[in-house]
Amino acid sequence: xxxxxxxxxxxxxxxxxxxxxxxxxxxxxxxxxxxxxxxxxxxxxxxxxxxxxxxxxxxxxxxxxxxxxxxxxxxxxxxxxxxxxxxxxxxxxxxxxxxxxxxxxxxxxxxxx
Amino acid sequence: xxxxxxxxxxxxxxxxxxxxxxxxxxxxxxxxxxxxxxxxxxxxxxxxxxxxxxxxxxxxxxxxxxxxxxxxxxxxxxxxxxxxxxxxxxxxxxxxxxxxxxxxxxxxxxx
Numbered sequence: 001x002x003x004x005x006x007x008x009x010x011x012x013x014x015x016x017x018x019x020x021x022x023x024x025x026x027x028x029x030x031x032x033x034x035x036x037x038x039x040x041x042x043x044x045x046x047x048x049x050x051x052x053x054x055x056x057x058x059x060x061x062x063x064x065x066x067x068x069x070x071x072x073x074x075x076x077x078x079x080x081x082x083x084x085x086x087x088x089x090x091x092x093x094x095x096x097x098x099x100x101x102x103x104x105x106x107x108x109x110x111x112x113x
Numbered sequence: 114x115x116x117x118x119x120x121x122x123x124x125x126x127x128x129x130x131x132x133x134x135x136x137x138x139x140x141x142x143x144x145x146x147x148x149x150x151x152x153x154x155x156x157x158x159x160x161x162x163x164x165x166x167x168x169x170x171x172x173x174x175x176x177x178x179x180x181x182x183x184x185x186x187x188x189x190x191x192x193x194x195x196x197x198x199x200x201x202x203x204x205x206x207x208x209x210x211x212x213x214x215x216x217x218x219x220x221x222x223x224x
Contacts, residue, residue: 033211042216043157043202056211090156100145102212104156 002027004093004105012111018079021108025072025093031055032074033102034066037088049074050096078110086112115140117205119215126193127223134218136203137185143205146186147212148177152199160201161188193222 005024013019025032033056034046045058049068066076072093078085088109092102116139126132136146147162163170163177163186170177174193179186186205190197200219204212 035214040216043214045211045213048211050209055209058211100206101147101159101162104149104158106156 006105023091029093031096115213117215138205142207
C-alpha cells in the first residue's frame with residue numbers, strides 16, 4: 001500500500017505571496033492532519049480534516065487554511081507569506097473512524113525570502 | 114486543551130546503555146499515547162504506542178510505561194545503538210481530538 005505523499009517537496013516563495021501544498025493520504029484513510037515543524041518548536045498542529053470537514057483546528061492565524069476533497073486528498077494554503085512561515089509542513093493520515101495511528105508524509109519544506 | 118511536556122530536550126548516552134525519555138500531560142481524559150522517531154531529514158515514524166487500559170508495553174528493545182494517576186508516560190530504550198540516534202516525540206489525545214505533541218528529545222548514541 002502506498003504511503004502518504006506530499007507535493008511539492010521543496011518550495012521557495014517571497015514575502016506576501018501565497019502557497020498551496022498538497023497531501024495524498026494512504027488509500028482508505030479519511031482523516032488528514034497538518035503540522036508545521038520548525039527547529040525548537042516541535043510539531044505544531046494546524047488543522048485536521050475528516051470526510052471533507054474540518055474537525056479540529058490549532059492556534060494559527062486565518063492566513064492558514066485548508067480543505068479536503070471527496071477522494072480524501074487535502075490541500076493547505078498560506079496567504080500573505082511571512083518570513084516566519086519558513087518551515088517543514090507535514091501531513092499525516094489516519095483511517096479516521098476511531099483509528100488513532102497517524103502516518104506521516106515526507107513533508108514540504110517551505111522557504112520564504 | 115491538552116498540554117504535553119517532554120524531558121529532556123537532549124540526551125546523550127554511550128552505545129549499549131539505556132535511554133529514558135519522560136512526558137507529562139494535563140488532560141486526564143487522554144487515553145492514547147504514541148511515540149514517534151524522526152531521523153534527520155526524514156518523516157516522523159511511529160515506534161510504539163500505548164492506550165490507557167495498559168500500564169506497560171514492550172517491543173524488543175523499546176518499552177513504554179504509563180502512569181495515569183500521575184499523568185505521565187515514558188519511553189525506555191535498552192541496549193542503545195548508533196541507529197537509535199534521532200529526535201523522539203511523545204504525544205497524547207483522546208476521542209476525535211487531534212494529537213498533542215511534546216517538543217521532542219534529541220537522542221545521541223555515542224559509539
